[in-house]
Every structure is written in C-alpha cells, then in structure tokens.
Amino acid sequence: MTRKTRADAAHNRRHIVAVARAAFAGEGLDLPMREIARRAGLGVATVHRHFPTRADLVAVALAEHVAACRADMRAALDEPDPWRALSGTVRGFAEHRLRDRGLNEALFGSHPAAAAFAADRREQARALRQLVDRARAAGAVRPDVSVDDVRVCLAAIASFQPTRPETALHRLVDLLLTALRGA
Incomplete structure (x- = not known):
C-alpha cells in the first residue's frame, strides 16, 4: 500500500x-547534516528521514545544477567556433566556481x-x-596544448x-586562456 506524502513533509523536503x-x-559539500538541519529550522532526524545519507542530499540538491552543466557542455560542443567553445567552457567553469563551490566539488x-x-564527470x-x-586541430590553441593542460x-x-573573488578570478581566467591561445 502506498502512502500519500503529507503536505508538511513535502514542504520540509x-x-x-x-x-x-x-x-x-x-561552503562546499563537507557541511555537516546537523548544520543543514539547524539552518532549515528542523531536527536532524527530519533531515535524515528525507535523506538518509549526505550523498542522497547532495544528489538531489545539485541535480538541477548538474543538468545545467550538461546543457552548457552540449552547447559548447554545438558551437561552430572551436576557440569560442573551449574558452566559453573555461569561463563558464569559472562562473560556476564563483557561484557554487559544491557544484565544483561534485x-x-x-x-x-x-x-x-x-557518470557526469566522465561525460564532461x-x-x-x-x-x-577540435581547438588544437583548428589552430585555436597552441599545438602542444593537451586536455591535461x-x-x-x-x-x-x-x-x-x-x-x-570575481575580479581576481576573471583575471586568472584571462591569463590562462592567453597561455592556451594559438598564434
């Protein structure tokens, strides 16, 4: 027999x-579950009832962001200009870094x-x-640039x-992209 989720339970989730x-x-993914419960104004048992493990909570909390990253990467792969595709991906990564430390860790x-x-990490x-x-083949990056670089x-x-963070990180990205750029 299935139980219908109570409205307050759905709200709590x-x-x-x-x-x-x-x-x-x-603050990243290491934040204790009890701290999340405290910030939510709920007991830690309530949090664990909905999300038995930290991994369960992380998966649900970041699912939308990860889906957006997938879409960003598909758009980069569809971008006809190899430099714009690669540099846009690097810049997008930096923007995510500024906004979401947990996504970066995930x-x-x-x-x-x-x-x-x-699986998302492998696909990315x-x-x-x-x-x-593609950028190397088009001469958009230096010939010796590898994916490891x-x-x-x-x-x-x-x-x-x-x-x-914002100003300095944008400067770092500019310097890194300059180092990768082909002639």
Missing part, C-alpha cells in the same frame, strides 16, 4: 533541499558525497577532450582563493 543547495554553494573533485555524479571529461582536440587550468580556477 523542498525546504531542506533549498537550504542544502545554498549551503553547499557557499563535478571536478572527488568528494565521496558526489558519487552520484560520476570526454566532452572537454573533444573541445581541446586545460585540466590544470580548471584546477587552478577551482582552487583559487582570492580576496576579491
């Missing part, structure tokens, strides 16, 4: 997801709670390789901790 999404964006890092996105890696290969750029962006 949506509220927990919204609070977790904001918390993960600002798609780029190896945080255990982000296991639900392993495959697509990035395509973008780099671009990953180093993304790692620099991911780990960057400036005092004025």
